[in-house]
Each structure stands twice: as structure tokens, then as C-alpha cells.
Amino acid sequence: MIRLVPNHADRIRRTAEVTFHFDGTTLPGCEGETLIAALMRAGVLHLRNAPHDGAPRGGFCAMGLCQECMVRVDGQVVEACRVTVTPGLQVARL
Amino acid sequence: MTAADVDIAVLGAGPAGSTAALAAAQAGLRVALLDEQDAPGGQVWRAKSAAILSAPHTPESKAGAALRQAVADSSIMLHPATRVWQIARTGDGWQIDTLRDGATDSLTATRLIIASGAREVVQPLPGWTTPGVIGLAGATALFKQNLTVPGARTVVAGTGPLVFYVASEIRRLGGTVAAVVTPNTRRDWAGSLPAMLGKPALVARGALWVADLMLSGVPVLWGHQVTAVEGDTRVSRITAQSVTGASTHNFAADSLCLGNGLMPQVEAAQMLGVPLHHDAALGGWVPACSDDGVTPVAGLYLCGDGTGIRGADAAVHHGRLCGLRAAADAGCTSGHAMDIARRNWRRAARFGLAMTALSRPTPALAQLASDDTIICRCESLTRRDILAEIGSGATSTNAVKSGLRAGMGPCGGKYCQTSVARLIAAETGVTEGAVPPPTPRPPLRPVPVAAAAGQFDYDDLPIPKPAPL
Numbered sequence A: 001m002i003r004l005v006p007n008h009a010d011r012i013r014r015t016a017e018v019t020f021h022f023d024g025t026t027l028p029g030c031e032g033e034t035l036i037a038a039l040m041r042a043g044v045l046h047l048r049n050a051p052h053d054g055a056p057r058g059g060f061c062a063m064g065l066c067q068e069c070m071v072r073v074d075g076q077v078v079e080a081c082r083v084t085v086t087p088g089l090q091v092a093r094l
Numbered sequence B: 001m002t003a004a005d006v007d008i009a010v011l012g013a014g015p016a017g018s019t020a021a022l023a024a025a026q027a028g029l030r031v032a033l034l035d036e037q038d039a040p041g042g043q044v045w046r047a048k049s050a051a052i053l054s055a056p057h058t059p060e061s062k063a064g065a066a067l068r069q070a071v072a073d074s075s076i077m078l079h080p081a082t083r084v085w086q087i088a089r090t091g092d093g094w095q096i097d098t099l100r101d102g103a104t105d106s107l108t109a110t111r112l113i114i115a116s117g118a119r120e121v122v123q124p125l126p127g128w129t130t131p132g133v134i135g136l137a138g139a140t141a142l143f144k145q146n147l148t149v150p151g152a153r154t155v156v157a158g159t160g161p162l163v164f165y166v167a168s169e170i171r172r173l174g175g176t177v178a179a180v181v182t183p184n185t186r187r188d189w190a191g192s193l194p195a196m197l198g199k200p201a202l203v204a205r206g207a208l209w210v211a212d213l214m215l216s217g218v219p220v221l222w223g224h225q226v227t228a229v230e231g232d233t234r235v236s237r238i239t240a241q242s243v244t245g246a247s248t249h250n251f252a253a254d255s256l257c258l259g260n261g262l263m264p265q266v267e268a269a270q271m272l273g274v275p276l277h278h279d280a281a282l283g284g285w286v287p288a289c290s291d292d293g294v295t296p297v298a299g300l301y302l303c304g305d306g307t308g309i310r311g312a313d314a315a316v317h318h319g320r321l322c323g324l325r326a327a328a329d330a331g332c333t334s335g336h337a338m339d340i341a342r343r344n345w346r347r348a349a350r351f352g353l354a355m356t357a358l359s360r361p362t363p364a365l366a367q368l369a370s371d372d373t374i375i376c377r378c379e380s381l382t383r384r385d386i387l388a389e390i391g392s393g394a395t396s397t398n399a400v401k402s403g404l405r406a407g408m409g410p411c412g413g414k415y416c417q418t419s420v421a422r423l424i425a426a427e428t429g430v431t432e433g434a435v436p437p438p439t440p441r442p443p444l445r446p447v448p449v450a451a452a453a454g455q456f457d458y459d460d461l462p463i464p465k466p467a468p469l
Ligand SMILES: Cc1cc2nc3c(=O)[nH]c(=O)nc-3n(C[C@H](O)[C@@H](O)[C@H](O)COP(=O)(O)OP(=O)(O)OC[C@H]3O[C@@H](n4cnc5c(N)ncnc54)[C@H](O)[C@@H]3O)c2cc1C
Pocket: A063, B011, B012, B013, B014, B015, B016, B017, B034, B035, B036, B037, B041, B042, B043, B044, B045, B082, B083, B084, B085, B115, B116, B117, B118, B119, B120, B137, B138, B140, B141, B165, B262, B303, B304, B305, B306, B310, B311, B312, B313, B315, B444, B445
């Protein structure tokens, strides 16, 4: 297949993989990356349930505005799109 | 009055704000540059996260690196990772209240330049709140910061050039594009060719993205729109239809990037008393200011996409023009530099405005939401709820807000107010510009309860007070 836009995936070097926890499961991530990206790569998009109808929601704006990516990290409610991954981070769905 | 901390504070370290800060600092002024991001660059040139050790360069990463270097080499006092949540007059100057790492602080400045940029507009459609649906512009933030794609198979949908950029970035980063769906037709694009010819390099880049998609067999559906998203805890299927309704296509996909252009972030300027007017060609409500960014409010200047969506190139020149103007008002002379910046800005704006015109949501998109479609994501309010409130006499976004709390959730109405205004306009038979813009309230940015550890309570979020009608 002809590609005019090259695939650069193999040329991206990331920090060493660490693990963190999301609702009891252990997931891989790279230290210093944005939590929402690590969750996405791990296939976790459902980050919370909407307060009124309980419907599943996940990150939407990726820029800290919509508040759809709120999760509980080490006991605090934060935006997954503005928090970075550290080894052993405890993340829970709201 | 005690002296201000700095001569000029600049809110927003995107291309506009950073360039304005550089111009003012080079003129010899004490300049502070504040941004909630960890490094300058703004939306278009957002910096990589610390997790990326190295990666191939892109035009965006190169321009961003050059800007960050220029700021680092200057006398600018950079305040990264700093959220500005409130601004108020103090004497003749300004007090800027900030939040950084959960701690509040403040800074005073004689003059203030606001370069708060844009945010995206997403037209609600059935299923758009399903996890895996992300904003089209928001997706670019993921790419630039984390070099991560939203899923294994992504449909990319929306208006303007961004669909092709996002699709090509997904391919570059190793993802798979299931389809590109855009309401624009090839004819729409041909119509903007005259304005585009001024930027041949950008046209060539766009043509390469489209050619790559075609050659690799990715379906590109011109004149189509996504009409429904299926999935429970994540996207599973996307339906697209031609704008005329003649043909329907289904795609298996686990993610959707969806967006319909950008709107200026005007809340800070509006809160400080700058009048707004509606100009669809500029992306919606825009604040009153001269070409140089001078506003009717003394000591307050504006530049970049926050004054109208003209794009990144224009933002650079506008920033320089505005920074030089503020420096001139502070007594520093700049010779012909302002004239040059103004000329460059006008030229760049021509291209940017053509892209804005292509990015505007088409009227058909407004019809996509069904009665059960959520309009206000924070409060889970559907189109039916909003229509009922309009039916009982709410004819402004503020009235819908106080009746229903639409727009009073933690996002502060940033993602529903345009849709609510469009519904009001359609129901009451007026133009969108005749529906008054919502009254902004601090906090300007969400102030998460991070500081308040412990039990999460939705009502603890600093939700804006109801606006006066
Ligand atoms: C999500 C997104 C992605 C985009 N991606 C592209 C792209 O890939 N290519 C392209 O050509 N154009 C893109 N654009 C268009 C964008 O508007 C550019 O034209 C350009 O970035 C505008 O420059 P600017 O300096 O005016 O604003 P911006 O670059 O948006 O910069 C504004 C800055 O202000 C900061 N800010 C705003 N409010 C506050 C506050 N209260 N406290 C602290 N900081 C604050 C923001 O963090 C941001 O860094 C994008 C827009 C958005 C919204």
C-alpha cells in the first residue's frame, strides 16, 4: 500500500513503563504522560458516570474544560487530562 | 498605590500571547506570561509531555520548540501550569488570581493582554456522550502532548481542515482511520481556493493528507455527516449519512473525533466589561477591539483567536502587533514594526478566515440532535428539556440557565451554551446573534476540588452563581 503519510509509531521513544491502578486493575503507563492518554492506550475510556442519569462518560475536550474526565486520584477528584502518571498511582472511577 | 508586580501581564502563552509577551519584553518592559499548560505553545503548538523522550519532528513541534526557546531566552517571567480563575481592577491596573498545584496566588500588573485563544464547537448528535467520542481539536491535544491516538479504529468527522489533519495524525501515530466524514463538499473547498493560494505550503500539506487517505483506501465521505453513535461504555458503531439523506453508511469503530469549528474564548474580556458582538465569520461572539488589540477598557488588550478565529499564523502577527501597541502605550517606541506586523496579520488572516468559513457548522448539523440527545453534558439535560424551558418563555441562555441549570455545571456552560442559543434562535425565529451571550461568572477556568480532598460531592464544585436575567 502506498503511504504518503509515514507511520512514525516505531520512532517514538517514551520513558520506561510503570504501572498504576484503575479501579483495582493494574495498567501500564509511562511516567510523566497525561493520565488520560495512558488510560486510552489501555482501552479504558469510561471514566465516570454522569451525576444525574448515571450514563457512562469519558474524556471529551482533552484540554481541561469539559470536566468529563474527572477521576479520583489518591483520594482527590482531578481531571485525567491534566494529571500525570506516576508509579503506583491509585485511580478510581467516579 | 503600591507599584504593580509587572508592567504587563499576558494571559495565555499560545502563539498570540507568547509573541505579545516577547515584543513587550524586548521593548524593555517587565512582563509576566501565564498559562495553565506546562509550557508555552498554546493549542496549536502544545508541548510534548515529559514521557516523550524523542519523536520525529512535525511543523507544529518545530514551531513550538522555537517559541519555547525564545521565551526561555527572554526576560519574560513565565508562570506555567497556572490557571487564571479571576481578574479584577486594582487602582489603575489589574489583579490576576491564579491557581497552581492546588495553591492560590495573585499577581498585579499595570496592563493586561488577554490571549485566551479558542475552544471547539461540537454539534450534539445521538450518542455523542458515549466514551470514545472526543473533540476533533481536542484530539490534536492528545497527539501533540502524548502522541497517543484515541482508539484502535477511529472515525474522524466534522467541518473544515481539521478533519484531514486529525486523520493524517492518527495514521502517522500508528492508528487506523475507519473513515473521514465531512459535511463540506469538494465544491466548498474549491470556493476557498483563492484565499488559500496565499499560503501554498499549507495547501500542499492539506493536499498530501487527502491524497494519502485516498491512496490507502480510507473512505472519505464528502457532503456527509455522522448521524448516530452506538456503544455503551465505549463507541462500537458509527452511522453517517449524506447531507441530503440519500445514502447511509455504517462503520465499526471504537472511537470518534468530532468537531465543528472553533469559537473565541471571550469570557475573561467580557467579564472585564469589553462589549461583544456576534460575527459568524469570526466564529461567533467576539469582543470589541481595534486591529492593535486596544479595547474600550483602559489598560486591557486582546489578541489572537480569542478576538476571532483567524488561525495560528495570524495569531503570531496579531500577538506582535498587540504587544508592540501595549509597549508603545507604556512609553516604548517601536518604529515601523507595528505597520509590518499589521500587514502580515491581515495577510495571514485571509487564509485563516477562509478556514473558519469551511469549519462553521452547517444548518443541517443542528437538526441531528433528537429529543433525547443530551445538550448539556454536565447536567445531562436533553434537547427535550431545553425545548420545554424555551417553550415556557426562556428566550436567553441566562434564562435557560436559571430555569434548568443548563450551563451551571462544572464546565461553566462552555460546551452547551452555543447549542442552547441555537435552539432558542430556531424556536423563536431569530438569528443566533439576536440571542444574548451568557453572562460569564468566575471561575474563568474550572477550579477542581483537588484542594478539597476527600469525599467527592458534585455540589462542591465551584459552580457559577445564576446569571442575572
Ligand atoms: C483544542 C484545540 C486544538 C487546536 N489545534 C490546532 C492545530 O492543530 N492546528 C491549527 O492550525 N490550529 C489549531 N487550533 C486553533 C488555534 O486556535 C490556533 O489558531 C492557535 O493556537 C491560536 O493561538 P492563540 O495564541 O490565539 O490561542 P491558543 O493557542 O489557544 O492559546 C491560548 C492559551 O491560553 C491559555 N489559557 C486560556 N485561558 C486560560 C486561563 N483562564 N488560565 C490559564 N491559561 C489560559 C491556554 O492554555 C492556551 O495555551 C486548535 C484550537 C483548539 C481549541
